[in-house]
Amino acid sequence: MAWEYSDKTKELFMNAVQGKDSAHLGEITDPDGIGEHGSIACGDAMKFMFRVERHPTDPLKDVIVEAKYLTFGCTSAIASSEALCAIIEGGRYTPIQALEIDNAAIVKFLEGLPSQKIHCSVMGAEALEAAVFNWAQNRGVDLRELGVDIHPHEQEEGRIVCKCFSMTEPYLRRKIKELNLRTISEITDAVKAGGACATCHHAPGGLQDLLDSIWGTADGAGKSISTAHAADGADEEGRLSPYQFAKKVETLVDSTVRPMLQKDGGDIEIVDIKDLLVYVHLTGACAGCVGAGMTLKMMVEQSLKDNVDEKIRVIAV
Amino acid sequence: MKTIYLDNNATTPVAPEVFEALTPFLKDQYFNPSSMYERARGVSDALKKAKRTIANFLGVGNVTQILPTSCATESNNAAIYGAARANPGRRHIITTSVEHPAVLEVCKDLQRQGYEVDFLPVDRKGNLDVRTFIRALRPDTLLVSIMHANNETGVIFPVDELARLTKETDPSILFHTDATQTAGKLPINLKGSFRHVDMLSFSGHKLHAPKGVGALFVRRGTPVRPYLIGGHQEGGRRAGTENVAFIVGLARACELAIEHRDDEDRIRAMRDRLEKSLQEAIPYLEVQGRAQAAQHDQRGGPLHRGRRHALPVGRGRYLRVQRVRVHVRVPGAVPCSARNGRAFYRDARLDKIQPQPVQYGRGHRRSDPRFPRNRDQPEKAFALLGQRKGLSHRKDLMDPKFCQQCGGPLERREIAGRERWACASEGCGWVLWGNPTPVLAALIEHDDAVLLVRNREWPEKMFGLLTGFMESGETPKEGILREIREEVGLDAEVVGLIGVYSFDMMNQVILAYHCRAEGDIKLGDELAGVRHIPADRLRPWPMGTGKAVSDWLAARKQPD
Numbered sequence: 001m002a003w004e005y006s007d008k009t010k011e012l013f014m015n016a017v018q019g020k021d022s023a024h025l026g027e028i029t030d031p032d033g034i035g036e037h038g039s040i041a042c043g044d045a046m047k048f049m050f051r052v053e054r055h056p057t058d059p060l061k062d063v064i065v066e067a068k069y070l071t072f073g074c075t076s077a078i079a080s081s082e083a084l085c086a087i088i089e090g091g092r093y094t095p096i097q098a099l100e101i102d103n104a105a106i107v108k109f110l111e112g113l114p115s116q117k118i119h120c121s122v123m124g125a126e127a128l129e130a131a132v133f134n135w136a137q138n139r140g141v142d143l144r145e146l147g148v149d150i151h152p153h154e155q156e157e158g159r160i161v162c163k164c165f166s167m168t169e170p171y172l173r174r175k176i177k178e179l180n181l182r183t184i185s186e187i188t189d190a191v192k193a194g195g196a197c198a199t200c201h202h203a204p205g206g207l208q209d210l211l212d213s214i215w216g217t218a219d220g221a222g223k224s225i226s227t228a229h230a231a232d233g234a235d236e237e238g239r240l241s242p243y244q245f246a247k248k249v250e251t252l253v254d255s256t257v258r259p260m261l262q263k264d265g266g267d268i269e270i271v272d273i274k275d276l277l278v279y280v281h282l283t284g285a286c287a288g289c290v291g292a293g294m295t296l297k298m299m300v301e302q303s304l305k306d307n308v309d310e311k312i313r314v315i316a317v
Numbered sequence: 318m319k320t321i322y323l324d325n326n327a328t329t330p331v332a333p334e335v336f337e338a339l340t341p342f343l344k345d346q347y348f349n350p351s352s353m354y355e356r357a358r359g360v361s362d363a364l365k366k367a368k369r370t371i372a373n374f375l376g377v378g379n380v381t382q383i384l385p386t387s388c389a390t391e392s393n394n395a396a397i398y399g400a401a402r403a404n405p406g407r408r409h410i411i412t413t414s415v416e417h418p419a420v421l422e423v424c425k426d427l428q429r430q431g432y433e434v435d436f437l438p439v440d441r442k443g444n445l446d447v448r449t450f451i452r453a454l455r456p457d458t459l460l461v462s463i464m465h466a467n468n469e470t471g472v473i474f475p476v477d478e479l480a481r482l483t484k485e486t487d488p489s490i491l492f493h494t495d496a497t498q499t500a501g502k503l504p505i506n507l508k509g510s511f512r513h514v515d516m517l518s519f520s521g522h523k524l525h526a527p528k529g530v531g532a533l534f535v536r537r538g539t540p541v542r543p544y545l546i547g548g549h550q551e552g553g554r555r556a557g558t559e560n561v562a563f564i565v566g567l568a569r570a571c572e573l574a575i576e577h578r579d580d581e582d583r584i585r586a587m588r589d590r591l592e593k594s595l596q597e598a599i600p601y602l603e604v605q606g607r608a609q610a611a612q613h614d615q616r617g618g619p620l621h622r623g624r625r626h627a628l629p630v631g632r633g634r635y636l637r638v639q640r641v642r643v644h645v646r647v648p649g650a651v652p653c654s655a656r657n658g659r660a661f662y663r664d665a666r667l668d669k670i671q672p673q674p675v676q677y678g679r680g681h682r683r684s685d686p687r688f689p690r691n692r693d694q695p696e697k698a699f700a701l702l703g704q705r706k707g708l709s710h711r712k713d714l715m716d717p718k719f720c721q722q723c724g725g726p727l728e729r730r731e732i733a734g735r736e737r738w739a740c741a742s743e744g745c746g747w748v749l750w751g752n753p754t755p756v757l758a759a760l761i762e763h764d765d766a767v768l769l770v771r772n773r774e775w776p777e778k779m780f781g782l783l784t785g786f787m788e789s790g791e792t793p794k795e796g797i798l799r800e801i802r803e804e805v806g807l808d809a810e811v812v813g814l815i816g817v818y819s820f821d822m823m824n825q826v827i828l829a830y831h832c833r834a835e836g837d838i839k840l841g842d843e844l845a846g847v848r849h850i851p852a853d854r855l856r857p858w859p860m861g862t863g864k865a866v867s868d869w870l871a872a873r874k875q876p877d
Contacts, residue, residue, distance in 0.1 A: 197381060197552055198537055198538050199381070199551075199552035199553055199554055201538070201540065202399075202402075202403040202540050202541055202542045202543075203542075203543060203546075203553050203554070204542070204543065204546050208403065208540070271447075271448055271451060272448065272451045272452055274451070274454065274486070275456075277486055279451050279482075313485075315482060315485045315486065317447060317448075317451065317482065
């Protein structure tokens with residue numbers, strides 16, 4: 001689960017923690033809009049607020065001039081919050097226009113986020129939405145009349161699907177559709193739901209059921225045994241038939257691998273070849289040798305990769 | 318009469334410690350563990366502690382991965398149906414042909430629902446071929462369910478290896494194992510050698526907990542849909558108010574099993590002793606499940622305690638199998654059960670074997686001494702066992718279920734002076750006459766000795782006369798010469814007929830010839846080996862072709 005942050009992410013984070021002038025960490029007294037998302041109990045939470053330049057007659061012409069945040073969370077949560085504020089301040093948006101800023105815009109500004117951290121950018125977009133809702137209430141703007149679909153109460157209403165992160169069915173349904181989430185792990189990456197106890201994954205009415213009811217039941221699952229051949233589709237010509245492939249593997253093992261093993265009193269037997277998986281059995285001195293695992297990976301698998309197909313995997317039997 | 322309970326692989330008595338641990342929860346501590354008040358808290362704490370103990374027993378850290386169930390059957394059902402329902406994109410299941418019905422029947426049920434199921438065969442010794450297993454893995458394989466040790470043979474399957482191969486091939490294939498026979502007997506570490514196992518079932522009553530409690534391990538994140546729904550228990554993954562008392566009992570039994578792990582050597586010695594005396598009493602006894610056991614020995618692990626004993630008789634046909642299960646821990650109870658073993662192994666298509674389990678040992682529930690006591694008369698022992706269970710080949714033949722002509726039901730009718738099976742359908746008129754089959758046997762003199770042969774299906778030390786069936790259109794003499802040619806590659810001549818013997822148990826008539834042959838022996842497909850025994854050292858056996866040998870020896874001693 002190692003991940004790499006982009007330079008932009010690291011830079012924004014460092015600016016924030018070092019209290020540089022360009023950073024937006026902090027609070028605005030008397031903000032015009034304030035919204036929160038997440039909860040400290042769940043590992044990250046964000047309070048987002050903005051101040052507008054009020055238009056004397058038409059609140060819809062208010063312009064956001066300052067944005068700040070208080071965020072409890074990791075590097076990418078802080079950096080996402082910074083990104084949100086920077087985008088908003090840089091664009092002189094009206095609050096309604098600001099709603100256009102979604103998590104994708106934040107990810108883009110950060111020059112990418114690891115998939116496990118996408119939820120940080122989603123949190124930013126959600127907090128912004130809540131803040132705009134708050135602004136609308138303060139300024140007497142009826143968002144519904146404007147056709148803006150904001151869902152401030154969906155988190156409080158509806159059946160809880162993910163108990164660990166308190167996420168309700170309406171919220172998850174909207175997020176699954178908005179962010180085009182197709183698998184449980186995509187849901188977890190984006191909104192964290194299902195990331196803790198995992199019992200909601202396949203429970204009746206759980207995450208998989210939501211996915212199925214939105215996208216239809218699973219299709220195309222079950223292609224996991226190395227489908228590299230199919231993926232390669234483009235170069236039909238260079239492709240070996242399973243028989244040719246097996247023949248090539250056997251020839252290579254006979255000509256190079258086996259003589260080397262036999263020198264040390266060992267031998268190798270090809271048990272089966274399944275697509276790009278080659279099952280082998282080391283015999284003689286190799287059987288039970290401590291170095292057998294290394295031999296298999298370094299010598300057998302590497303020479304097959306070099307000479308036959310780089311996607312080959314060797315499995316010891 | 319003192320009795321010894323030898324059937325601990327079927328079930329075990331509740332250990333006193335377990336009984337003691339669980340009774341408070343049947344008396345004062347009756348609260349619902351889900352209730353909020355203080356006194357119920359004590360119950361829910363006990364439940365949590367019990368689950369933690371069960372988790373430790375399996376080498377699991379996270380308690381939420383342990384689901385208490387009502388029995389291993391429920392665990393297996395929950396695992397298999399749950400996996401199928403959570404992964405609709407995959408439609409292929411791999412299991413073995415010798416699984417417990419709690420797995421086998423579930424797989425067959427899914428087969429009826431359109432799933433493809435591979436029932437992997439096992440060989441004569443009950444072992445699984447890893448190569449066959451690898452070949453069975455497919456891109457759309459949903460689940461592999463292979464038991465840890467077989468409940469009939471005691472053979473231990475290499476679950477750790479099979480799970481690793483499965484996961485290395487495709488991590489999305491789920492691996493389930495039914496460890497009912499091994500939990501508490503073999504160490505199971507789901508973080509160690511079993512780290513590739515996604516789901517594991519076991520039941521309490523095999524390790525001195527009461528009947529009616531079991532557990533299912535489900536590794537965190539394994540896509541399994543709950544089987545019992547309608548409650549928040551176990552995070553909704555196994556609804557229903559917990560059987561607190563029995564779960565606490567199961568936990569105590571798990572602790573005891575850990576404490577008693579060192580007993581294995583003692584139990585093994587006892588088993589070996591019993592096995593030896595059985596083999597002395599019944600010379601043709603074959604022990605199954607030994608190869609695997611030996612293999613396991615080399616790894617330094619303990620043995621499974623169950624063994625299967627088979628008595629092979631006749632041409633490529635096992636007359637019956639006796640099952641002896643040895644795990645002497647608690648003296649003072651009852652012997653083995655065969656239950657559905659017969660039907661079960663028919664399905665298994667174990668090569669040509671059609672074993673038919675026979676109970677034996679003395680039971681306190683039945684007063685007849687069922688064990689053949691006369692060690693000097695194996696023939697009698699055979700007959701006794703055959704009669705008792707009605708499982709001899711003859712009985713099998715003479716006890717058909719349906720008309721072999723029209724498939725209709727049968728009835729007993731008196732026909733030609735004897736009560737026989739006959740077709741009950743009108744106009745069919747089929748009668749089971751049950752005429753014996755002629756069998757040719759040859760006592761061959763070759764290289765100044767008598768040639769004895771061993772059929773491939775026979776146990777290692779069993780040799781007999783060369784035998785074969787007659788083919789249509791040949792005379793008995795032609796038939797026996799042909800058999801000799803086919804089986805040992807010799808051109809022989811018939812010296813004379815020794816005699817004609819009835820072999821009632823196999824419903825056969827043996828025509829035994831005295832033959833002579835010269836030349837080099839070339840073994841045919843059916844034979845595993847030959848032996849030359851000089852006539853003066855030949856000791857006839859008391860059944861089948863042995864009578865012919867004894868007549869031939871007698872005639873030889875008398876001067877012409």
